[in-house]
Structure formats: structure tokens, C-alpha cells
Amino acid sequence: MTNTTTNLPPERLLELKDVNVQFELREGTVRAVNGVSYHVNRGEVLGIVGESGSGKSVTVRSIMRLLPKNTSRDDGSILFQPKPGEEIRIDGLSSKSKKIRDLRGDAIGMIFQEPMTALSPVHTIGTQIMRTILLHRNCSKKEARERAIELLRKVQLPRPEQLVDNYPHQLSGGMRQRAMIALALSCDPVLLIADEPTTALDVTTEAQILDLLRELQAETGMSIIFITHNFGVVADIADRVAVMYLGQVVETGTVDDIFYNPQHPYTRALLQSVPRLGQSPVHRLKTIPGMVPDPFNVPRGCTFNPRCEFAVQGTCNVEVPPLVRFSDDQQARCHLAGKLPQEVA
Numbered sequence: 001m002t003n004t005t006t007n008l009p010p011e012r013l014l015e016l017k018d019v020n021v022q023f024e025l026r027e028g029t030v031r032a033v034n035g036v037s038y039h040v041n042r043g044e045v046l047g048i049v050g051e052s053g054s055g056k057s058v059t060v061r062s063i064m065r066l067l068p069k070n071t072s073r074d075d076g077s078i079l080f081q082p083k084p085g086e087e088i089r090i091d092g093l094s095s096k097s098k099k100i101r102d103l104r105g106d107a108i109g110m111i112f113q114e115p116m117t118a119l120s121p122v123h124t125i126g127t128q129i130m131r132t133i134l135l136h137r138n139c140s141k142k143e144a145r146e147r148a149i150e151l152l153r154k155v156q157l158p159r160p161e162q163l164v165d166n167y168p169h170q171l172s173g174g175m176r177q178r179a180m181i182a183l184a185l186s187c188d189p190v191l192l193i194a195d196e197p198t199t200a201l202d203v204t205t206e207a208q209i210l211d212l213l214r215e216l217q218a219e220t221g222m223s224i225i226f227i228t229h230n231f232g233v234v235a236d237i238a239d240r241v242a243v244m245y246l247g248q249v250v251e252t253g254t255v256d257d258i259f260y261n262p263q264h265p266y267t268r269a270l271l272q273s274v275p276r277l278g279q280s281p282v283h284r285l286k287t288i289p290g291m292v293p294d295p296f297n298v299p300r301g302c303t304f305n306p307r308c309e310f311a312v313q314g315t316c317n318v319e320v321p322p323l324v325r326f327s328d329d330q331q332a333r334c335h336l337a338g339k340l341p342q343e344v345a
């Protein structure tokens with residue numbers, strides 16, 4: 001399925017177009033991902049933000065072809081170009097297909113919030129890293145072990161020669177996260193998918209892991225999709241941002257666009273709910289009114305309209321908003337994009 005003719009520009013590593021994922025439950029159909037399009041360029045960190053249930057994880061699971069059994073719709077285009085001119089169509093591949101199994105752990109690494117999702121409790125850290133290397137690389141066990149030790153050193157774990165023979169439970173939470181990063185990087189991926197890897201950590205350990213990821217990214221030139229609830233983390237690590245709400249990307253832009261010139265009321269509301277440097281200590285943070293709607297019962301028109309302080313009745317609650325383009329990088333899906341009052345918190 002590697003195309004000889006490519007549709008992607010050389011700098012494009014990954015491109016999603018109009019991706020849809022639905023699940024069937026007894027209660028009805030969950031439209032988890034609803035026409036999502038975004039891309040990642042080589043060497044770039046794309047931050048994906050949005051409240052719980054906005055479809056951030058299901059979208060990346062669709063890239064990895066790790067969708068659950070109750071998936072009833074799974075379509076759209078997902079193109080991956082590990083090297084310029086070598087385009088691979090990922091959409092439609094089954095989770096067990098050779099093509100995707102060759103990519104997972106090799107060209108695409110993945111880290112999660114909970115390291116034990118990726119690490120087996122019954123095998124040593126070294127065995128697990130070696131297994132991935134031996135699966136994808138033609139090398140001896142001795143070479144794989146040396147590479148595992150080198151990787152543990154690279155993620156700044158102490159005493160890697162001994163730690164390689166430790167089990168995950170012998171490590172602290174932060175150390176386990178580093179071991180999972182070492183495992184994800186074992187075959188030098190061109191794309192690292194990081195699904196809330198720092199959410200469960202204390203702030204100091206979170207900052208250390210973010211520093212580490214930034215250093216590794218600069219050193220290797222890999223691209224990262226970084227999923228988080230936290231806009232502070234996005235500011236720290238991302239080059240560009242995609243904001244998701246109820247299964248849709250509602251705004252994309254560079255970090256500067258999103259922080260200094262947000263065009264979607266949801267982006268503004270998210271930004272107003274996080275503390276910012278330089279803000280007065282008595283500044284009251286806003287919360288977004290209401291709850292994320294029930295995914296079985298998505299509002300008509302713009303799905304954010306019931307919670308939007310700017311919603312215009314008769315338009316926003318009736319018509320699906322267009323995607324408004326502000327620059328090559330910045331787009332927002334809103335009837336009022338470009339017409340909102342200038343002031344931001």
C-alpha cells in the first residue's frame with residue numbers, strides 16, 4: 001500500500017482528512033470523531049487540546065488502527081509519509097495487518113498517561129525494549145541489550161546497566177514514564193504519539209518529562225502529537241495546536257495564533273480557564289458554563305452553541321458553522337470567527 005505517486009508535500013509527515021469514528025452502544029450511536037482533519041509536518045510538535053470526551057484519543061487510536069470492537073464507522077483519509085515520496089495509506093488497515101504492525105513501535109511510537117498500559121508487569125524493562133528492537137531490526141540479542149541500555153541512559157534514568165534488569169514495579173511513576181519513553185523511542189520513530197503522558201504526574205516530575213521530550217525531539221528531529229487537557233503544557237511543548245470539541249477540530253493555529261489571537265469562542269473559554277503569567281493574583285479564572293453535551297444527543301448547528309457566550313440564536317443553533325481560514329496555519333469553525341470582540345482575558 002506504499003504509493004509511488006504521492007499526494008503530500010515533502011514536509012508533510014501525517015495528514016488526516018475528514019476522519020469519522022462511531023461506536024455502537026445499547027443506548028445508541030456515539031459520534032466520537034466527526035470529520036476531523038489535521039496534519040503534522042516533519043520535526044513539528046502538534047498539541048491537541050480539548051475537554052474530556054472531545055475525541056482526542058479516539059482520533060490517534062484511529063491513526064494507530066487500535067479501535068475497539070464496537071466501532072461501527074471508521075472512514076476518512078489518513079496518509080503517513082515516513083520519508084518524502086514514500087506515502088502510506090493507513091485508513092482502512094485492520095489492526096492486525098502487517099503494514100500497521102510494521103509501523104507501530106518502529107516509525108510510530110506511542111506513550112500513554114499510564115505507563116503500565118505499555119509496559120508488561122511480568123517482564124523486565126530490558127526484555128521489553130529488546131523485544132521491540134529485535135522485532136523491527138536485524139541485530140543480535142547482545143546488540144539489542146546494548147541499545148536498550150543506551151536508550152535508558154538517553155531518557156536519563158540512573159544506573160541503566162542495572163535498571164535494564166528491573167521490573168516496572170521496581171521503578172517510581174516518573175521513572176516508569178521514562179522507561180516507557182525509552183521503549184517508544186527504541187526504533188527511532190519519526191512520529192511519537194503522546195496521549196496525556198504527564199497528566200498523572202506531580203508538577204515537578206511533569207516539568208522534567210516535558211524537558212526530556214523537548215530535548216529528545218530537538219536531538220532526533222521526530223514529530224510529536226501531544227494530547228493534553230492543559231494549555232500550559234501546550235504552550236511549553238507545541239509548535240501548532242488543534243483544539244477539539246465534541247469530536248471536531250474547532251480551531252487550529254500556531255501556538256502564538258492560539259494564545260494571542262484565538263478566533264473560536266471555545267478556544268477563548270479554555271484559555272480564560274487557565275492561569276497565565278503576569279495575571280494579577282486576584283484575577284478570577286472563568287469556567288466554561290454547562291457540561292460537554294451527551295454524545296448521543298449532539299446539539300444542532302454549532303455543537304458549542306449551548307455553552308457559547310456569543311451564540312446568535314437562529315444561526316448558531318441551526319446552521320453548521322463554516323471553516324473560516326485566517327492564514328495558512330489558522331482556521332476556526334465558527335459563524336462568528338473574525339467578528340468576535342478583540343479583548344481576551
Ligand SMILES: Nc1ncnc2c1ncn2[C@@H]1O[C@H](COP(=O)(O)OP(=O)(O)OP(=O)(O)O)[C@@H](O)[C@H]1O
Pocket residue numbers: 023024025030031032050051052053054055056057058059068070229295
Ligand atoms: N469503546 C468505546 N465505546 C463507546 N464509546 C466510546 C468508546 N471509546 C471512547 N468512546 C467515547 O468517544 C468519545 C471520545 O472519547 P475520547 O477518549 O477520544 O475523548 P478524549 O478527548 O481523549 O477524552 P479524555 O481527555 O478524557 O481522554 C467519548 O464520548 C467517549 O465516551
